[in-house]
Each structure stands twice: as C-alpha cells, then as structure tokens.
Amino acid sequence: LTVASSFQSQNSGTATVVLGTYDLRWQENSRQRFFLRPISENGYDPQENLNDLLLLQLDGEANLPSRVALVPLPQQNDTVEAGTNCQMAGWGLKSSHFPRVFNVTVTPSDQCRPSNVCTGILTRRGSICQVRAPHGRRRGLERSG
Incomplete structure (x- = not known):
C-alpha cells in the first residue's frame, strides 16, 4: 500500500520495494527486493487530493522470516476512533x-x-x-x- 501521488511518476515495473532490512546500505541475509505493479486504482483525484492510496503487487513471492512481517489492514468501511x-x-x-x-x-x-x-x-x-x-x-x- 502506498500513496498514489508518488507512484504516478513511476513507470510500471521500475518501482521497487525492499523487505527484511533496516538500513538500505547493508546487504542483510533477510533482504529481499521486488519490482512493483499497481493492482488497485482507488479513484485518486490529484486536483482534490482525494483517495491518495494505491495497492501494489510484488513481482514475486516474499519470504516471511522473523525480520519480515505482514501488516494487518482494516476491513473495508472500518473506522478508527478519533484519538487512536x-x-x-x-x-x-x-x-x-x-x-x-x-x-x-x-x-x-x-x-x-x-x-x-x-x-x-x-x-x-x-x-x-x-x-x-x-x-x-x-x-x-x-x-x-
């Protein structure tokens, strides 16, 4: 998941994600690199700056060692209380x-x-x-x- 506004300037297949590392300068054993492609347009409106979210898909399958974890996302239409x-x-x-x-x-x-x-x-x-x-x-x- 990323902001659609930053992905618009990328050519599909050139944007990358790095998993399993804290410092991008080091080649840790858990490090994984993938190319990304958008899979879900969300009605992004750059003039109104609305719906600035974009779901991306990796070009391969990520391994989930202890240094890589999934981030749970809320269900559609779930809300988060003010003050959270x-x-x-x-x-x-x-x-x-x-x-x-x-x-x-x-x-x-x-x-x-x-x-x-x-x-x-x-x-x-x-x-x-x-x-x-x-x-x-x-x-x-x-x-x-």
Whole structure:
C-alpha cells in the first residue's frame, strides 16, 4: 500500500520495494527486493487530493522470516476512533537509508484539512483511517508505504 501521488511518476515495473532490512546500505541475509505493479486504482483525484492510496503487487513471492512481517489492514468501511494512536512508516525519499516512523493520532473528520492525510472519511471511496501528519505536513510521508 502506498500513496498514489508518488507512484504516478513511476513507470510500471521500475518501482521497487525492499523487505527484511533496516538500513538500505547493508546487504542483510533477510533482504529481499521486488519490482512493483499497481493492482488497485482507488479513484485518486490529484486536483482534490482525494483517495491518495494505491495497492501494489510484488513481482514475486516474499519470504516471511522473523525480520519480515505482514501488516494487518482494516476491513473495508472500518473506522478508527478519533484519538487512536497509529504509526506510519516508510523510507520516504529515495536518498534515505533508514525508515522514517511517525507516531500520529487519528483526528475527527471535521478537523481534516488539506495539509492532513485524510483517508477515513466514509463519504469518500477507499476509506481506511484518518491521521494528521506531523507538523501538518505531508512531505515526510511521500513515497512511504
């Protein structure tokens, strides 16, 4: 799962994901690299910045040793209560060697603003949860999945 806005500039088959490593500079035994392809368009609207989610598929089967785990996703139309603490993680920009981890708190839907990452408003398609990015900025979350 990633943000659709960062994947739009990628040619299908050139975007990659790395599993099983904390530092991208090291070749750990658990490291796995896959090419990605989009499998689920979610009605992304770049003008309104709505539904900025994209489901991706690996070009191979991932092994799940102790350093690689699946992230459970909520069921369709599930909501997350305002005030719930969540964690978002990803490598961010390509030049980053370590994953970026953000602790975020789910905000009420009436407080969602354009500077927020808002995906839990049930009147919009593709809802999962709604969070507020640190310092009201999305920049650190771009290209994170």
